[in-house]
Amino acid sequence: MKRTERAESSAAESSAVATDGAGVDWRGSASSSVTVTREERLREFYEENILKPMLVAWSDSRTRLGLLIIGFYVSLALVAVFGLWREPSTSQAPRYLTLFENMQYPLGTTASGTDLAALIIHSTPDILLMVTSGGLWATGIAVLVGTVAGYKGGSVGRVLMSVSDFVMAIPGLPLVMILAITFNPKNPILLGIVININYWAGLGRSIHSQVLTIRENNYVEASRTMGVSTPRIILKDVIPNIMPYVTVNFVFAARYVVFASIGLFFLGVLPYSDQNWGVTLNFAYNGGALFSWSAAHWLLVPMAAIIGLSVGLILLGQGMDRVFNPRVRTRLTGESESTASADEKDTGMTEGL
Amino acid sequence: MSNYYVRRTARVFATIFAVATLTFGLIRLLPGGPFTQLRAQLLRQGVPASEVDARISNLQNINPNAPLWRQYLDYMGAVAQGNFGESISLGEPVAQVIAEAVPWTVFVVLVSTILMFAVGIFLGSLQAYWEGSRFDKAFSGLSIGLMSVPFYVVAVISLYVFAYQWGWLPTAGTVGTNVEKELSVPFVLSALEHSLLPIFSYTLGGIGGQALAMRGNSIQVLGNDYVRVARLRGLADRRIATRYVARNAILPMYTGFLLLLGFRLSGTVILEQIFSYTGLGYYMFAALKANDYPLMMATFLVITVALIVGVYIADLTYSKIDPRISAGGSDEAY
Numbered sequence: 001m002k003r004t005e006r007a008e009s010s011a012a013e014s015s016a017v018a019t020d021g022a023g024v025d026w027r028g029s030a031s032s033s034v035t036v037t038r039e040e041r042l043r044e045f046y047e048e049n050i051l052k053p054m055l056v057a058w059s060d061s062r063t064r065l066g067l068l069i070i071g072f073y074v075s076l077a078l079v080a081v082f083g084l085w086r087e088p089s090t091s092q093a094p095r096y097l098t099l100f101e102n103m104q105y106p107l108g109t110t111a112s113g114t115d116l117a118a119l120i121i122h123s124t125p126d127i128l129l130m131v132t133s134g135g136l137w138a139t140g141i142a143v144l145v146g147t148v149a150g151y152k153g154g155s156v157g158r159v160l161m162s163v164s165d166f167v168m169a170i171p172g173l174p175l176v177m178i179l180a181i182t183f184n185p186k187n188p189i190l191l192g193i194v195i196n197i198n199y200w201a202g203l204g205r206s207i208h209s210q211v212l213t214i215r216e217n218n219y220v221e222a223s224r225t226m227g228v229s230t231p232r233i234i235l236k237d238v239i240p241n242i243m244p245y246v247t248v249n250f251v252f253a254a255r256y257v258v259f260a261s262i263g264l265f266f267l268g269v270l271p272y273s274d275q276n277w278g279v280t281l282n283f284a285y286n287g288g289a290l291f292s293w294s295a296a297h298w299l300l301v302p303m304a305a306i307i308g309l310s311v312g313l314i315l316l317g318q319g320m321d322r323v324f325n326p327r328v329r330t331r332l333t334g335e336s337e338s339t340a341s342a343d344e345k346d347t348g349m350t351e352g353l
Numbered sequence: 354m355s356n357y358y359v360r361r362t363a364r365v366f367a368t369i370f371a372v373a374t375l376t377f378g379l380i381r382l383l384p385g386g387p388f389t390q391l392r393a394q395l396l397r398q399g400v401p402a403s404e405v406d407a408r409i410s411n412l413q414n415i416n417p418n419a420p421l422w423r424q425y426l427d428y429m430g431a432v433a434q435g436n437f438g439e440s441i442s443l444g445e446p447v448a449q450v451i452a453e454a455v456p457w458t459v460f461v462v463l464v465s466t467i468l469m470f471a472v473g474i475f476l477g478s479l480q481a482y483w484e485g486s487r488f489d490k491a492f493s494g495l496s497i498g499l500m501s502v503p504f505y506v507v508a509v510i511s512l513y514v515f516a517y518q519w520g521w522l523p524t525a526g527t528v529g530t531n532v533e534k535e536l537s538v539p540f541v542l543s544a545l546e547h548s549l550l551p552i553f554s555y556t557l558g559g560i561g562g563q564a565l566a567m568r569g570n571s572i573q574v575l576g577n578d579y580v581r582v583a584r585l586r587g588l589a590d591r592r593i594a595t596r597y598v599a600r601n602a603i604l605p606m607y608t609g610f611l612l613l614l615g616f617r618l619s620g621t622v623i624l625e626q627i628f629s630y631t632g633l634g635y636y637m638f639a640a641l642k643a644n645d646y647p648l649m650m651a652t653f654l655v656i657t658v659a660l661i662v663g664v665y666i667a668d669l670t671y672s673k674i675d676p677r678i679s680a681g682g683s684d685e686a687y
Contacts, residue, residue: 162364165664168612169368170375171619171656174637178379178653181641202612209608209671259503263623266505267638290513303506310501318497318565 063319069312077125088118088275108297110283116301123275126188127258127309134192134199134257139250142203147234147242149204150211161208168201173260177269184271191270195260196253203249207242214241244320251317255310262306277302358669365665370429372657376650377428394441394644437651442643447651450636455655457527458625458632461548462617465555470610472556473563474603478594480564481571481602492564499561504620508554508627515550523547525629551628555617563606570602577601611667615660 058064079085090112107116149160176195185191214220215238223233239246264270265278266285284290284298395405419427431438437447476496480489516524528543574580575598583593621634629635633652640648 165364165661166368166371168615168664169372169657169661171653171660172616173619173622174634174653174656175619177622177638177641178649182379202616205612206608255500263503263505267623267626269638269641285509290509291517299509306503306506307501310503311497314497314500 060319062315066315080122085121129188130192131254131257133189134196135250135254137193138196138199138253141200146204146207150208164201164204167198247320248317251313438647440648442645454633465552468556469559473560474567477564477567480568496561496564504558574601611663
């Protein structure tokens with residue numbers, strides 16, 4: 001039973017590919033496409049777009065570790081959202097407890113007797129929101145501008161590249177500082193976008209130069225001569241080629257948000273009504289934690305939180321590469337002609353990308 | 354061809370013009386407007402109310418009572434002449450403050466970025482060459498570790514260890530306080546000593562990313578047919594390594610290099626603050642804190658112009674290095 005199901009779904013899949021490509025049903029028998037129910041289509045969609053990428057991602061140790069780390073931060077955020085850990089407040093504990101000195105306050109306390117673990121945990125939800133919104137903003141705009149400009153070329157490309165040149169010409173952190181003072185954004189989602197307000201330009205530009213070489217490829221030319229519409233070529237031929245690059249850069253953009261925001265919070269430029277690791281770092285730094293060992297943990301704990309999150313992001317980005325690598329994906333469908341030995345070789349290759 | 358260069362050069366000036374306009378707009382967007390704050394500040398400093406307007410127009414090269422278009426023209430005209438007015442907090446001409454700050458920032462950013470690329474490319478190509486070896490695995494892990502540490506964390510920790518604890522290196526400034534500002538051996542030595550920590554902390558974190566990028570590019574190139582053909586032709590290993598692999602692997606990183614220079618230029622706002630290193634970023638931040646609009650906008654503008662020039666150079670030279678990209682003028686539109 002299971003076997004026939006799979007055979008059917010794979011047949012439907014190949015028909016879908018064929019019709020996608022040229023608008024011709026290659027199998028010629030319309031009967032089986034009628035028998036595909038909505039439930040089967042949903043399952044197929046699930047397998048194709050969720051299960052398989054997850055399996056590929058999970059098979060890579062880096063992604064696995066990255067996902068675990070990000071999962072840990074997400075669970076911290078959940079702990080904060082559901083109020084499973086006490087809110088940070090001054091004089092809630094003895095002052096200057098060090099790491100694991102008192103298991104009630106495992107990460108120690110600050111000069112004002114605030115629970116450091118509470119500071120870290122209750123900062124997490126906002127930071128995750130900020131990071132996600134900043135990353136999505138930067139990569140989304142970059143892909144849009146980069147692919148359209150690179151593929152269309154001509155005056156459209158020139159205009160788009162001039163715009164991104166202009167945006168790119170504005171230095172990031174100083175601009176964010178001025179914007180932060182001018183508009184005083186407090187919403188973490190908005191803050192993420194403000195911090196990456198012009199990050200997309202550089203990324204869009206390098207996507208543009210990649211698309212310039214991709215559009216010279218045979219299959220793109222083939223699609224073009226077949227009269228496939230431009231948005232479709234960009235979507236089906238160009239974007240899959242840059243997807244590994246884009247995912248990796250999503251992670252870089254997210255990491256940039258972490259670094260920049262916490263750096264600016266650390267300097268005391270961004271408005272802080274809420275807790276943030278950077279604010280903790282700032283208080284620790286100005287509170288002289290640098291100069292005495294008894295308070296060093298106050299500085300080191302937020303640093304560890306930052307580094308941990310960015311390790312997770314980077315590992316995830318490195319591993320995500322494989323999810324979008326078409327060669328690795330086809331192998332998972334089980335229909336690939338590649339043998340075990342070819343598998344081995346492929347893995348080695350993709351690891352490097 | 355030459356037409357393209359003319360167009361590209363014109364675009365540089367257009368961009369600078371647009372950014373200068375933007376700074377003008379930003380000054381006017383600031384909460385309460387610059388003039389209300391300036392006025393309050395001057396009055397607090399004991400400047401007689403009758404003189405305040407004159408002082409403001411002197412400080413910013415703008416007459417606060419003139420219509421907006423007039424203010425704009427005055428501002429742009431002054432900027433074009435390199436006249437940024439007078440710094441409110443420092444009481445010196447802004448141009449002079451900037452002229453003294455620029456060399457330090459450029460020095461630190463340039464040296465650290467070049468170091469970062471050199472070390473990264475070297476490590477990355479070794480990793481690619483010995484792909485899958487223990488060395489490769491160890492350094493890939495290390496690279497990811499390095500990428501995860503923000504430079505200001507390195508800066509704070511190294512400042513603590515090397516300057517405050519061990520006292521090997523100075524804790525602040527660009528040169529020693531008792532060193533004459535002239536080109537002499539003690540001056541250069543002192544300057545190097547002071548720049549060591551900023552450069553170190555600004556380089557270390559970047560190495561990992563460059564090494565990983567170079568490693569990936571090299572492995573991709575190594576898998577190409579033309580490298581195999583070169584081997585079959587019996588070309589010397591060194592020729593293959595430099596002409597075939599290195600060249601094609603470094604190429605994609607080249608535009609990244611000049612863009613990164615710009616990114617890193619703005620990162621100095623944080624870096625120089627930690628080391629009290631009186632470069633552009635330091636003054637930008639100081640100006641921001643002191644509501645010193647003329648200085649703030651001028652530093653902003655200078656960092657911007659540096660970035661624009663970087664991208665311009667990248668654009669002009671990229672086609673020279675990569676023959677696959679027909680020099681910018683590829684007008685064929687699809």
